Amino acid sequence: xxxxxxxxxxxxxxxxxxxxxxxxxxxxxxxxxxxxxxxxxxxxxxxxxxxxxxxxxxxxxxxxxxxxxxxxxxxxxxxxxxxxxxxxxxxxxxxxxxxxxxxxxxxxxxxxxxxxxxxxxxxxxxxxxxxxxxxxxxxxxxxxxxxxxxxxxxxxxxxxxxxxxxxxxxxxxxxxxxxxxxxxxxxxxxxxxxxxxxxxxxxxxxxxxxxxxxxxxxxxxxxxxxxxxxxxxxxxxxxxxxxxxxxxxxxxxxxxxxxxxxxxxxxxxxxxxxxxxxxxxxxxxxxxxxxxxxxxxxxxxxxxxxxxxxxxxxxxx
Amino acid sequence: xxxxxxxxxxxxxxxxxxxxxxxxxxxxxxxxxxxxxxxxxxxxxxxxxxxxxxxxxxxxxxxxxxxxxxxxxxxxxxxxxxxxxxxxxxxxxxxxxxxxxxxxxxxxxxxxxxxxxxxxxxxxxxxxxxxxxxxxxxxxxxxxxxxxxxxxxxxxxxxxxxxxxxxxxxxxxxxxxxxxxxxxxxxxxxxxxxxxxxxxxxxxxxxxxxxxxxxxxxxxxxxxxxxxxxxxxxxxxxxxxxxxxxxxxxxxxxxxxxxxxxxxxxxxxxxxxxxxxxxxxxxxxxxxxxxxxxxxxxxxxxxxxxxxxxxxxxxxx
Numbered sequence: 236x237x238x239x240x241x242x243x244x245x246x247x248x249x250x251x252x253x254x255x256x257x258x259x260x261x262x263x264x265x266x267x268x269x270x271x272x273x274x275x276x277x278x279x280x281x282x283x284x285x286x287x288x289x290x291x292x293x294x295x296x297x298x299x300x301x302x303x304x305x306x307x308x309x310x311x312x313x314x315x316x317x318x319x320x321x322x323x324x325x326x327x328x329x330x331x332x333x334x335x336x337x338x339x340x341x342x343x344x345x346x347x348x349x350x351x352x353x354x355x356x357x358x359x360x361x362x363x364x365x366x367x368x369x370x371x372x373x374x375x376x377x378x379x380x381x382x383x384x385x386x387x388x389x390x391x392x393x394x395x396x397x398x399x400x401x402x403x404x405x406x407x408x409x410x411x412x413x414x415x416x417x418x419x420x421x422x423x424x425x426x427x428x429x430x431x432x433x434x435x436x437x438x439x440x441x442x443x444x445x446x447x448x449x450x451x452x453x454x455x456x457x458x459x460x461x462x463x464x465x466x467x468x469x470x471x472x473x474x475x476x477x478x479x480x481x482x483x484x485x486x487x488x489x490x491x492x493x494x495x496x497x498x499x500x501x502x503x504x505x506x507x508x509x510x511x512x513x514x515x516x517x518x519x520x521x522x523x524x525x526x527x528x529x530x531x532x533x534x535x536x537x538x539x540x541x542x543x544x545x546x547x548x549x550x551x552x
Numbered sequence: 553x554x555x556x557x558x559x560x561x562x563x564x565x566x567x568x569x570x571x572x573x574x575x576x577x578x579x580x581x582x583x584x585x586x587x588x589x590x591x592x593x594x595x596x597x598x599x600x601x602x603x604x605x606x607x608x609x610x611x612x613x614x615x616x617x618x619x620x621x622x623x624x625x626x627x628x629x630x631x632x633x634x635x636x637x638x639x640x641x642x643x644x645x646x647x648x649x650x651x652x653x654x655x656x657x658x659x660x661x662x663x664x665x666x667x668x669x670x671x672x673x674x675x676x677x678x679x680x681x682x683x684x685x686x687x688x689x690x691x692x693x694x695x696x697x698x699x700x701x702x703x704x705x706x707x708x709x710x711x712x713x714x715x716x717x718x719x720x721x722x723x724x725x726x727x728x729x730x731x732x733x734x735x736x737x738x739x740x741x742x743x744x745x746x747x748x749x750x751x752x753x754x755x756x757x758x759x760x761x762x763x764x765x766x767x768x769x770x771x772x773x774x775x776x777x778x779x780x781x782x783x784x785x786x787x788x789x790x791x792x793x794x795x796x797x798x799x800x801x802x803x804x805x806x807x808x809x810x811x812x813x814x815x816x817x818x819x820x821x822x823x824x825x826x827x828x829x830x831x832x833x834x835x836x837x838x839x840x841x842x843x844x845x846x847x848x849x850x851x852x853x854x855x856x857x858x859x860x861x862x863x864x865x866x867x868x869x
Contacts, residue, residue, distance in 0.1 A: 273855045273857055277849070277853075278852050278853075281850060281851055365856075496850040497847055499850065500846040500848075500850040500859075501842060503856045504849060504863065505842070507860035508864060509829065511860060511864055512826065512829045512864075513826060525821060526814075528817075528821055529814050529817040529818040530814055530817070531817075532594070532817035533810070533817040535594055535598040536595075537594060538593075538594035539590060539679070539682075539817065539821050540587045540591060542817075542821045543821050543824035543828060546821065547828055547829075550829075
């Protein structure tokens with residue numbers, strides 16, 4: 236290992252904040268040194284409990300994350316927070332919120348908060364989130380909260396990175412439960428109805444309960460609880476932590492924790508393999524082959540499968 | 553070509569509705585016959601104008617699509633509609649809306665409406681949408697409207713499939729413009745403020761105008777217009793079609809149409825190549841190698857890069 240990478244690994248393993256921040260920046264940049272760094276960190280990974288938080292814009296994700304950080308700190312656990320912005324490169328907003336939040340915990344060495352843009356496309360940087368989680372895991376944080384904005388695929392993807400996934404809703408947001416229906420029902424381990432002091436909270440709770448009850452589950456299977464919170468006032472954070480603890484106990488008792496972590500490692504390896512293969516496709520005749528074939532396909536002078544065959548044949552030579 | 557595939561291609565090229573529906577079902581299923589079918593359809597592709605519509609749940613995408621279909625039919629153009637549900641496999645809702653819409657146009661042979669689940673992940677079925685668009689293109693539809701729900705990556709992705717991308721907002725939806733800010737600003741060719749008869753429409757318009765004006769553009773560059781509509785009453789559909797026409801004229805005049813289609817073909821070919829390579833990774837020792845490596849990485853006994861190297865080396869043997 237290079238001396239720089241070696242030192243960064245050692246400092247990250249000691250939990251030095253600046254080293255952790257630097258390592259995550261290298262992840263964001265896709266730096267070549269990542270290989271060495273990930274290898275150095277690997278033996279100290281697999282210990283943190285990764286909790287994902289997701290929900291539509293406006294449900295109060297940052298505030299809920301903050302309330303959770305406080306509740307976890309109160310019982311002495313160290314917490315890393317990774318706020319992933321899937322819509323990149325427009326991450327100004329997230330970063331601003333980030334700075335505000337960081338001020339609150341600036342003097343607490345048991346909290347580390349970081350925003351990250353994730354530009355994952357076709358496996359492009361899809362390993363950025365898992366890599367950053369590895370860094371925080373190896374740095375020794377007991378719990379890692381990974382928070383993502385948006386609905387749709389980005390929201391569903393977060394479940395792939397977390398041990399426990401929390402889906403947040405809020406009353407009075409017409410699309411909140413609708414979005415939940417649209418794909419997050421299957422990924423939620425715990426539901427939160429935040430802003431539960433607002434009008435319509437009961438209706439949102441009722442809708443969610445009905446949705447959860449409609450899913451067929453075996454007697455041993457986890458049934459997602461629904462927690463009401465007013466995160467801005469810290470209300471419900473204690474109950475949320477209890478439900479999360481119960482889920483972790485379920486994960487451990489059922490073998491599901493190992494199962495989820497194994498599946499995650501698979502995806503991470505596959506993403507790296509695909510990325511390496513993709514680079515090789517690009518390398519064949521310096522992208523010129525793909526460009527020529529794309530021109531033919533775009534004008535109806537070729538079909539995408541034959542074009543793919545041509546590229547694959549070139550790869551094998 | 554197999555006799556079945558050959559007949560399906562011939563019938564699709566004649567625009568027979570049942571053949572078109574069947575071909576899209578094969579796309580959804582990822583049927584092996586796709587290779588032949590796509591090759592057969594290729595010479596007749598590249599003619600349709602593909603218009604993407606996207607926006608948060610509740611902005612009125614289906615209604616707006618419907619209003620556009622009517623306006624385009626009124627001037628004699630045939631229209632194919634592809635409603636892509638990125639949240640799959642929960643496509644019941646979309647399919648229901650689909651059936652309602654299809655009834656309205658059931659006797660019009662110039663309209664074809666179809667929902668499709670898109671489970672694209674890591675390049676998995678990411679070519680389903682482009683393939684379905686190829687089918688509709690080859691079937692001779694003048695315009696293809698491709699509609700997608702959700703915000704975030706799915707919404708941004710639609711721009712990759714369309715010649716012209718329409719982003720819909722609605723007043724009174726707190727997150728509507730927020731979501732637009734978060735990533736769709738750069739993909740919108742035309743903005744629509746639907747439900748423009750509702751309270752808050754002026755504020756939404758103003759916000760959008762400000763957003764659009766803040767983007768630096770060259771003098772020759774397209775500046776996304778903003779159209780107010782009340783799609784449920786058909787209001788504004790005529791103006792929307794005019795703006796769309798202007799965008800198409802811009803695309804043609806600037807060479808941007810060819811550029812976009814070329815980039816699209818590239819992505820399509822790459823997705824097929826990556827998928828083929830991914831299958832090969834899986835084939836090496838029948839997935840067992842990847843599983844073993846994933847187990848090591850999950851428990852900190854290996855790192856993902858070394859695991860990827862092992863798989864890549866096995867591929868080359």
